[in-house]
Amino acid sequence: MEPINIMIVGVGGQGTLLASRVIGAAAVSSKLDCKVSEVHGMSQRGGSVVTYCRVGGRIFSPLVEKGHADVLLCFERLEALRWSGFLRRGGLLILNDERIDPMPVIAGAQSYPGGIIEALQAGGAQVTAIDAAAIADECGDRRAANTVLLGVLASKGIAGIARETWEEAVCGIVPAKALEINKKAFQKGYERGSGQ
Amino acid sequence: MQCLLLGNEAVAFGARDAGVTVASAYPGTPSTEITETIAKFDEVYSEWAPNEKVAVETAIGASFAGARAICAMKHVGLNVAADPLFTVSYTGVNGGLCIVVADDPGMHSSQNEQDSRFYARSAHILMLEPSDSQECYDFTRLAFELSERFDTPVLLRLTTRVAHARSVVALREKEQYLLKDYKKDMAKYVMVPANAIARHVVVEKRDALLREYAETAPLNRVERGQGKACVVSSGISYQYVKEAFPDADVLKLGVVYPLPEELLKDFAAQAKKLIVAEELEPYIETHCRAIGIETLGKARLTLQGELTPAMLRERFADILPAGEAPQAVSAVTAEPAPPRPPALCAGCPHRGAFYVLGKLKLHVMGDIGCYTLGAMPPSSAIDACVCMGASIGMVHGMDKARGAQFAAKTVAVLGDSTFIHSGITGLIDIVYNKGVSTVIILDNSITGMTGHQQNPATGITIKGEKTRQIDLKKLCEAVGVERVRVCDPFDLKDFEKVVLEETAAAEPSVIIAQRPCILLKGVRRAAPCYIDREKCKKCMSCLRLGCPAIVRKPEGPSINESMCVGCGLCARLCAFGAICGRGE
Structure with missing residues (x-):
């Protein structure tokens, strides 16, 4: 099986690492080879962060190359724009439609670009944009936005991983006290993603 | 048991399963999770040392005492620990001693991108370099065996993309390691000139044995492709080579010090020119040239940052023609994407x-x-x-x-x-x-x-x-x-x-x-601050704090409530009393 390349991009502190761990766990239970490359340290302090997940028959490099990503799971709009060149034309871009201003915008040196979603669509991305934080809020905690996005990802039938496998992976990774909220968040995301 | 582990975690499991007794380290990205993971194992004594030199010395003591010991650090940490490193090469070990060094090509979290392989060469210490988490686990276990077999400390070299990538690991049965006897042996352990002169001779003999080992070690292996090119590589670069040139013959080196001579010569004999794919310095390439092998490497690649499969394909396209590159999304907005550098957290003291x-x-x-x-x-x-x-x-x-x-x-x-x-x-x-x-x-x-x-x-x-x-x-x-x-x-x-x-x-x-780090458990967070629009003069002083929770809006500075932790620093700063901390 050709590797499926997923990139998770966002802002340090948004819970991207947890999402990548769920993808990894789902892949391993599906008996697929998997590599997940994380970013730790300096880059986490509110900076732009990227996690590469590769799932398939046999994986060599833990990184995804430009133009090779099948899915871009984006936790923030500007980060979706920044990393969009990694997505192959026609690839899936799942977007949490949230805006977090970076320091140059806060400092007034640069402005936050407008029309990002339109530009992504015009540029050849298949965009599914949702307000994951609001959906997570409905489920009981905004911080479960990452699980909502995972629900959307799961609904797209990525790497042939079954819904139950995704759910088990979420249960295995999310801390017990937040489990109920995250289960709901996953379900809502799945429903949104499959257009239910 | 199969699990998905970070390279760093796999090193920790490898150390545990090799029967390590003592682990000492100073944290440093990208090595920190090794010791953090070991700390979760009750059967291993672990500690944060004040610095890397003390950590290595602690591990040396444990080794002399007959225990297997490990210490992990980032590349620049090894500079701090270089003093004991060079001399423990002379003394050798009693219990196995493994020193893990994590380099950071690309400087994701570092102030330079030095190449630690030269430490192994100049200190004459066996160095192993894994390419994924399974090898992190296997090589760590092997490091202790080799350390004892050759009476040498062993350096295990990681790079960020190995240390911080998760991949599938099959764990094996744990070794029941018994402490070796402790015997006072002044000629071996007391490095005064007379003894050290004698030990230097031992080091040279050991080096010869290690070179012999490197010639046939299963860690160095040839993977036959279709003979279109011969590439030698190690560590993460090996993965990029396999990605870029699936049809090439590859000599994968797991032992990076000492480098084999005959193996390289035999391998190179099949190609007009040997491609050497390595990050940072031309370490393997210089060795190849010194033993008379013509190489293609750094002249086409770079000393800086990380390699990528795309770079390999492009630079060696004349030898290994690349397929067509996929079409990427190309999104263009009126304004360019502003960078998002890391910043001090909201509420940072x-x-x-x-x-x-x-x-x-x-x-x-x-x-x-x-x-x-x-x-x-x-x-x-x-x-x-x-x-x-x-x-x-x-x-x-x-x-x-x-x-x-x-x-x-x-x-x-x-x-x-x-x-x-x-x-x-x-x-x-x-x-x-x-x-x-x-x-x-x-x-x-x-x-x-x-x-x-x-x-x-x-x-x-x-x-x-x-x-x-x-x-x-x-x-x-x-x-x-x-x-x-x-x-x-x-x-x-x-x-x-x-x-x-x-x-x-x-x-x-x-x-x-x-003032404690705002991210520490138990540090008080208050309700978010807010700006009283009537009092705010839009002087923008609060924006000069560089707090990620204060953003510029047309109506003046504004506080992002989901990010603000209510530290109140901006409220203290505002000369007009326009910022109110709800918690205060």
Whole structure:
């Protein structure tokens, strides 16, 4: 099986690492080879962060190359724009439609670009944009936005991983006290993603 | 058992399953999770040492005592530990000794991208380099066997993309390791010249044995492709080679010191020119050339940063024609995407200190930690940053070079953990040599940047147990600093006053700016602040704090409620009382 390349991009502190761990766990239970490359340290302090997940028959490099990503799971709009060149034309871009201003915008040196979603669509991305934080809020905690996005990802039938496998992976990774909220968040995301 | 582990975690499991007794380390990205993971194993003694030199010395002691021991550090940490490293090569070991060094090509979290393989070569220490988590596990276990078999410490070299990538690992049965007998052996362990001269001979003999081992070690393997090109590689570069050139013949090296000679020559004999794919320095390539093999490598690649499969395909397209590159999304917006550099967190205690230092326009000698971010705009409050603990030596040198007037405008800034790591010796230098410098210890009660590790100033061990706590104030007083002030960096007025007084004083002084990291458990977070639009004059002073929770809006500065932790620093700063902390 050709590797499926997923990139998770966002802002340090948004819970991207947890999402990548769920993808990894789902892949391993599906008996697929998997590599997940994380970013730790300096880059986490509110900076732009990227996690590469590769799932398939046999994986060599833990990184995804430009133009090779099948899915871009984006936790923030500007980060979706920044990393969009990694997505192959026609690839899936799942977007949490949230805006977090970076320091140059806060400092007034640069402005936050407008029309990002339109530009992504015009540029050849298949965009599914949702307000994951609001959906997570409905489920009981905004911080479960990452699980909502995972629900959307799961609904797209990525790497042939079954819904139950995704759910088990979420249960295995999310801390017990937040489990109920995250289960709901996953379900809502799945429903949104499959257009239910 | 199959599990998905970080390279670092796999090293930790490998150490546990090899029967390691003692692990000592100082945290450093990208190596930290090795020791953090070991700390979860009850059967292994683990500790955070004050610095890497002490960590290696502790592991050496454990090895001499007959135990298997490990210590892990980032590449620059090995510089700190280089002193014991070069001599433990002479003594050899009793119990197996593995020193893990994690290089950071691309400098994701580092101040340079030195190549640690040269340490192995110059200290004549066996070095293994894994390419994924399974190899991290296997090579770590093997490192202990080889250490004992060849009576040598073993260096295990990782790079960020191996250390911080998760891949599938099959764990094997744990080894029941019994401590070796401890025998006093002065000729082996007492490195005075007479003994060391004899041991140097042993090192050279060992090197010959290791070279022989490298020729046939299963860690060095040839993977036959379709003979279109011959590529030699190791570590993460091997993965990029397999990605870029699936049809090439590949010699994958797991032993990077010593490098095999015959194996390389045999392999190279099948190709006109041998491609060498390695990150950073031409370490393997220089060896190949020295033994008469023609190579293609650094002349086409780079000494800087990381390799990518795309770079390999492009640079060697004449030898291995690449397929068509896939079409990528190309999204263009009217304005370019602004960068998103890391920033001090909302509520970070360092923000108060840097605001004041920036306001006073002092020359700030910085150091390694979260507070290096004080160099970022808008505060831009740091003049120099070199290595752990260097801020103090640098401020002293500046003051000696430019005299008293200049000294009144300089300070050193470093964290509590960094001060203990290697700042204290610099402070002794200032006191001893009649310096007048001012040192500011940003004491946030944790080792922050590497992800919250305990240190001697926190009074808690790696296992979360209470222990004796170093009193920073008493420590500074004990080395002879008579002016030690403790203050809160969020009390902007008081902090400014203290800084002005201490920089003016013609004697050494230390300011301990105490406030815990906002991310620590148990640190109070208040309701978000808000801006009273009627009082706000839009002077934008609050934006100069560089707080990620304060954003610029058409109606004036605005506070992002989901990010604000209610620290109230902006409220203290605002001259018009327009910012209200709800919690206060």
